[in-house]
Amino acid sequence: MNARQTSFLTLISGLLLLSAALLHGAGWPKGQQISLLIATAVAGAPIAFKAYRAILGKAFSIELLVTMAVIGALYLGEYVESAAVTFLFLFGAFLESRTLEKTRSSLKALIDMSPLEAIVLRNEVETRVPVGELAEGDHVVIRSGERVAVDGTVMKGRAAVNESPLTGEAVPVNKTIGDSVFSGTMIDNGYVEVLAKKVGEDTVFARMIELVEEAQESKSKTQKFLDRFARIYTPSAVLLSILVFLVTGKLDMAITFLVIACPGALVIGAPVSIVSGIGNGARHGVLIKGGEVMENLSRVDTVVFDKTGTLTRGRPTLREISSFNMDSNELLRLAAEAETVSEHHLGLTIVKEAARRNLPLSGKPDQAEVIKGSGIRVVTGGISVAVGNRNLMESEGIAVSTSAEEDASRLEKLGNTVVFVAVDGKLEGLLAIADEIRPEAGQAIRKLREAGVNRFIMLTGDNRHTAELVGRKLGMDEVHAGMLPDGKADFISKLKEQGYRVAMAGDGINDAPAIATADIGLAMGEGGTDIAMETADVVLMADRLDQFAHAYSLAKTTVRNMKQNTFFAVGTVALLLFGVLTGQVFLASGMFIHELSVLLVILNAVRLGRFNSKSLNKIGLMKRIQARE
Structure with missing residues (x-):
């Protein structure tokens, strides 16, 4: 059942509940009863269908618990409770789907920026063609207000290009003959003719969309644990509800216990945080490849940098x-x-x-x-x-x-x-x-140090004199020059053996072994090689190291958000179950509080979408205060 069908059935069920309330007020109990039964059937049918599919798959699902509870309520003649429970569950599913859709808005926005057509210069004649028909070597013409459809080099003209879809930076970049332009960016003003070097799925923009899609679908270690926990917890809840019935002899209490025990907020809490965090990163020009990467990044305490193209501009x-x-x-x-x-x-x-x-x-x-x-x-x-x-x-x-x-x-x-x-x-x-040192490199390293990174090391194949000069200017803890690719990878392996959580930042083919060896590999997107970007766990699309500082603090905030959601979900269920056993919480009210907890967990995760670099200073300040205490 898709989001539109869910919203339609939720609306019908809600109107039927409203009509039941009006019929009760009008003193027509039979009409009220009919309206409640229809509402139960409308909202309960898709829930029961999902439960049936779960049984076929030999799995205990939340829908199965709700279906069993509704059947029990109908058996007891508690039609208000059966209608309210099914409506609230369906309404919770509706809110969940809408919120997840919003947290994925960054991906949708990226896809909407993909150009569909391009103007190609063939035999000195301008021809508009679908993007799918473009080929390497084509001369593509782009004017003010148009999006670039290929990755290529400017052969003629000059333009100010808005690269925010790739980099998160809204300030236009001036491009002239010999400069590179990328698919998905827009010409603010000017005119250029571009020689296409990469087209279609090979462009940086297309790969960016693909990576964000994969990242948002991948699961963190916490999510995987919660999935395993739910598979054990759900049948345990059924057995406990049976035990409650056997001990108390109260079927209504057992049914209420069954519904309240549903781990809805617990199951949704981690994925919605991860999706929201990855979406925030994408909007700021940072690709974080999945929930597990997010968790690993948050634990990094040592960062190793390559020099050329990473700490320096890469434009020697x-x-x-x-x-x-x-x-x-x-x-x-x-x-x-x-x-x-x-x-x-x-x-x-x-x-x-x-x-x-x-x-x-x-x-x-x-x-x-x-x-x-x-x-x-x-x-x-x-x-x-x-x-x-x-x-x-x-x-x-x-x-x-x-x-x-x-x-x-x-x-x-x-x-x-x-x-x-x-x-x-x-x-x-x-x-x-x-090569010049990147102007933002020093500040990025200071922010990373404030946010929790303890050690900074530079590994470079360059000579000792140049390496030490750069290291001193940036406040590196260690500088190692004359390093071969295998030597960089071995150095990182030794750091990991010593118990350090290591991130490696690089941009070239020679950095790929070290990037793959580190706990977190980080690549420069715009100027980096394809192999470094494919190997890395995190890609900085704007080639700006301050994006790394943002990504690191975003990862810490996202993991903290997941922990908050998990604690809140478990605490709510525990309190509700205690209320059921003491006779203070009943089916409809318990379900209402339960679904409210799901909504609050989602809203807490959505806050990650507003996380920005200003939060870095707050994190650094908190760490300094804790250190003094």
Whole structure:
């Protein structure tokens, strides 16, 4: 039965109850009785049907308890109670479905933002086509007020783009030739022609919707425990109600006990909190992949960061070329030829600088091998080129002279990452590349520390000088440089063995093993690689570390909300059952309070939708006060 049918039957049942009250006031008891019986049948039929299906599945459900109670009430001639119980139960189901629908509104809003059509430039003619017909390589035209339908690169024009569907940031971002744009975002003003690189289900926006859908359907450990508990609790409630009848001899008390024992608020409390929390994250540009991830994130006490693209902007620039024997532009051209097959930030920087200097690139190399954490080795035009760090030079048996090492050390002390370039087995030069620290990184780390994270560590494949410079500026507890991907994963494994709850934040292919090893893997969405996003448990769509601080405190608040709901649900049932056994609570009034508890649990969970970063300061203040006490 869908939400519309539930609301219709609830309305009919409520009107019949109202008519029964009017007939009672008019002094027509028979009419009142008929109205109550019809109301019981209307509201009770779908409940009984669900109970029947549960029996076929060899399961005890809440609907089965209610059906048994209604049959008992009808047997006793308590028609007011039978009609009230079925109406209240159906009304509770209606409120539950409507509230869950509201908490999923963030997902619906995302889906509504998906563009259905796009204008494609084919043979210099603009043609409007369905999004499903777009292909990689298409030139897509987007004007003011239109949504971007592909992930791609701006080839022509300039525009201010609202990326809030992806990032949660409402301030438009200026895009010009060479910049990336993403599906689902909107052109506030301007005009651009975009070369499509990803279309349909491969776009970041489509993957975001898919991840949110999966996350909202997945269950937390608490939910799984409560599901198992309900399977045991429900038949136990039946046996206890029989025991109550045998001890007291009162069938009405046993039936009331049966209804009140229904764990409705207990069952709904955890999932509605999780759905609401995940929805809040999606609205703030944070994808949290499920309830179990939410719980694990709330327990994190140590955060490990990659440097390039995570703590830094991931938009490095080439600062200096130190060429030993060949022309500097030729050295840059050969390095760029090699890096055309790389996804690493440093490689892309080299390629972009070659393009900026209009250096001719012949295309993809004849042979290429990416050595994770070290660099790349290619053969292009019959020339062997190795581009990477010291580890690559050592593994290739390429000698680094004392003067070259001194030059590299000088550049590194200035905060540069040094890329070694060897041609045909001989070191020919150095490329000095620098990247800025993200402006929000320092504040995000302070907020995470206030919210409960005790230890911050940076692991990077970069040189020691640059790593320590960044670590000092951001207040890192530990900095480890020259780390290979396997070394990062091993380091995190050792932290976990020591009892730490570890989150790993990274963005590149070389970070994927460490992200997968950590208790919580976190990836940068906009600038991150596909494999890092797929491996991670949490994705920051705007590439902003303050979103991580929001996600961490949101997780803590969501778990606390689940605990509140569980405590309230159990407490309400316990008090009601005590009232039944002492003769203070009866069927209709008990059911009313029971359904009211369900509503209050839902409303408490809905509060998570309004959680925002301002709450972080409150959490930090509370922790400091507790520490002083």
